[in-house]
Amino acid sequence: MVKALQQSKSQSRTTKTTNNLVSPKLFLYLLSISALLFILFHIHSLHHHVPPPPSSIVAAKLRRSVTFLPLKDLRYSNKALVGHTWFMSSLYDIQEEGEVQYQQFPSPVVDGDERMLCLKGRDTHDGSWNYYGLAWPEGLPENARVKKGVSFVSYNHYDYQNIWHGLSALMPFVAWHQIQGKCEVPERWILYHWGELRLRMGKWVSTLMEATFGAPLQFEAFEDISEGQPVCFEKAVVMRHNEGGMSRQRRMETYDFMRCKARLFCNLTSPEPLSAAVGMTMLMRTGPRSFRNETTVVEIFGKECAKVAGCRLTVAYSNNLTFCEQVSLMGKTDILISPHGAQLTNMILMNRNSSVMEFFPKGWLELAGIGQYVYHWLASWSGMRHQGAWRDPNSTLPCPYSPGDRRCMSIYKAGTIGYNRTHFSEWAKSVLNEVKMRKMEEATKVTTNQIHECSCI
Numbered sequence: 196m197v198k199a200l201q202q203s204k205s206q207s208r209t210t211k212t213t214n215n216l217v218s219p220k221l222f223l224y225l226l227s228i229s230a231l232l233f234i235l236f237h238i239h240s241l242h243h244h245v246p247p248p249p250s251s252i253v254a255a256k257l258r259r260s261v262t263f264l265p266l267k268d269l270r271y272s273n274k275a276l277v278g279h280t281w282f283m284s285s286l287y288d289i290q291e292e293g294e295v296q297y298q299q300f301p302s303p304v305v306d307g308d309e310r311m312l313c314l315k316g317r318d319t320h321d322g323s324w325n326y327y328g329l330a331w332p333e334g335l336p337e338n339a340r341v342k343k344g345v346s347f348v349s350y351n352h353y354d355y356q357n358i359w360h361g362l363s364a365l366m367p368f369v370a371w372h373q374i375q376g377k378c379e380v381p382e383r384w385i386l387y388h389w390g391e392l393r394l395r396m397g398k399w400v401s402t403l404m405e406a407t408f409g410a411p412l413q414f415e416a417f418e419d420i421s422e423g424q425p426v427c428f429e430k431a432v433v434m435r436h437n438e439g440g441m442s443r444q445r446r447m448e449t450y451d452f453m454r455c456k457a458r459l460f461c462n463l464t465s466p467e468p469l470s471a472a473v474g475m476t477m478l479m480r481t482g483p484r485s486f487r488n489e490t491t492v493v494e495i496f497g498k499e500c501a502k503v504a505g506c507r508l509t510v511a512y513s514n515n516l517t518f519c520e521q522v523s524l525m526g527k528t529d530i531l532i533s534p535h536g537a538q539l540t541n542m543i544l545m546n547r548n549s550s551v552m553e554f555f556p557k558g559w560l561e562l563a564g565i566g567q568y569v570y571h572w573l574a575s576w577s578g579m580r581h582q583g584a585w586r587d588p589n590s591t592l593p594c595p596y597s598p599g600d601r602r603c604m605s606i607y608k609a610g611t612i613g614y615n616r617t618h619f620s621e622w623a624k625s626v627l628n629e630v631k632m633r634k635m636e637e638a639t640k641v642t643t644n645q646i647h648e649c650s651c652i
Contacts, residue, residue, distance in 0.1 A: 250333070257334020263315055263425075267322030267390030275352065275389075282350040282390060282435045283327055293442035295370040298433040300329065312348070312431040313339060314385070315424070317417040322390015330427060339425040344382030346415070346428040350435035351388050355396035358540045359569060362400055367434040369407055370441065370449045378651040380408050381432075383415040392416075399540075402518040406460030407453050438576065446576040450543045455649035457544060461519035463526060471635040472505035473627060476524060478533040478541065479512050484556055485534065487591070487611040495616055496532060499623035503631055513538040529630050534612055535559070535584075539570045547578035548633065550626055557590035558607030561599060582626050587613045 268284035275281045279288075288296040289304055300312035309332055316325035330336055347368050353360035372378055386393040394416050395401075405411050420426055438446060458464060477493060479485065486492045493510055500506040509528075513521060525531075525544035533539050534554045542551055551574050559567050574581035592610050594603035 254334045257331045258336060260334070261313070261328050261330045261336050263313075263326035263328040263336075265323040265390070266314075266316075266325045266327055266387065269323055280350070280435050282322075282387065283433065286433075288436065290440055293445055294374065294440070295367045295434075295438070295445070296436045296440045297367065297371055298431075298435075300428070300431045300433075311335070311341075311427045311429070312346075312433070313425045313427040314348075315426070317392050317420070319392050319394075322387065325387075325390055325392065328425070330425075335427055336425040338421075339427050340420060341427050341429060342383065342415075343429045345379050346383050346385060346431045347381040348385045348431055348433040349387065350390075350433070351386070351393075353388075355386055355388070355393055355400065358397050358399045358537045359573075361396050362403070362540055362543075363437045364434070365396075365400060365404055366438060366449060366453075367436070367441075368404075368432065369453055370445065371432055371434075372408065373449060373452060373651045375651065380410055381413075383413045385415045399518055399521075402460075403453060403457060407456045409456075443576060447547070447578045450577040451547070452649055454544055457518075457522045458526065459649060461522045463519075463523055470505065471631060471638050472507065473500075473503060473529050473630050473634060474507055474509070474527045475500050475530045475627070476509045476511060476528040476532065478531060478538050479510065480534050480536055480538060481512065481514075483609040483611070484536050484554075485611055486554075487613050491616075492614050492619070495614065495619045496623050499620055499627060502624075503627050506627065506631075513541060529634065530626055535567065535570065540573065542570070542574060542579050543577045545579060548580060550580045550582050550630055552582050552622065552626060553584040554612050555584055555586045556607055556610030556612050557587045558594070558603055558610065560586050562601055562604040562607065583622075585615070585618065585622070589613055 264283075264285060266282060268281045271277070271279075271281035271284055279286070283298070286298055288298055289302075290296040301310060302308040310329040311332060313328045313330050313336060314326065315328070315336075318324040328336070330339070335341070349364050349368070351360060351364035353364075355361045355364065368381075372380075386396065394414050396412075396414075401412050417426060441449075475496065477496060479489065493508075497508050500508045509524065511524060516524065521541055522544050525541050526546070528545050528549060530550045530552065531539070531542055531545065532552045532554075539551070539553065542549070551570065553570055555563075555567070571581045571584075573579075587610075590607060590610050592606050594600070594606050596602050
């Protein structure tokens, strides 16, 4: 019995010892050790980064991320020139106050955005079959061709053959060219009309651009590109807003630059002595919007010119003159007399503060819309003085519809211009006197008509 009691006491001591081993203190100790080991493990892992995926994998992902969209976004066909326009509608323009609106790729304003502009398609009839996209240099689309140098991408809602519409679309590139400081010259021109590829422009416009940039224009036709093959550009500048957003001062500076370049191109660089002589030029048209009785109109203005000492009258047709002959003639013109039409774009080649007198057939005021004022605007933008317009109240092409019917415009658009002897005489006398006084004042201030260096800003 004594032995059994001793065994019971021994078992009791063993149980107490076991209970002591799982006491709260031991539990906390083990927990602390575990936490310490966990922390040490994570510290160790921070010093051993998981290696990034291979560059080939990154490039493949970037390549698959390139999305091509139609150049002409048909969702905005009812407001093609509003906001972003329907040309490259997903992209935003760059613009500083008073400067030209443009897009540039890679972006000069977003740090780290080195994406290149890529184009696909060369359709000349439907712009929705031509596409654009942005791609990282290390992840260009499959089978893409890269074009080196600067590429100018132009959008024109109207016509590159017409010198007014062509100049309006391309003048912004000259403004961009100026503000870069380096006067960068494009390797190629990519022309679009409604997203459709165009392969040429009017001779007058292309020659002016050649004079401005110092090299013949290379129009991109993508003839070396397979059907559906993407083309990406090392540096691309896109214009789609014409002169929109530019201040009048910047427009005048840009037209000054082009005028200067045109005169250098045509070797018209010798300073001419300034005098009070007045050059009056009648730039005529044939066909629509020509003068019905041209001989009488020339006689009226010639008679008033003869009354002013030093006035010389020149009658010319722009379609009979080379580009440089037009540059030379406009450089000697103080008063430009001409019907409404593209030939009036020559006014930008006159010296600043020269005058413009414009003429319209019947019906234009009521039916032609805002476009009839483009040469009034151009005179202001290029530093000239628009001296008003005369609108013929009569027509040799009567409209069979009611007055104000817009269908009449298709008839009046081809109309010719008559004359009003009394009005023309008084108008010419007024403008001649104004110009004569201005030139006399200018002649007393400086001795020569300076030829300034055509430099970038």
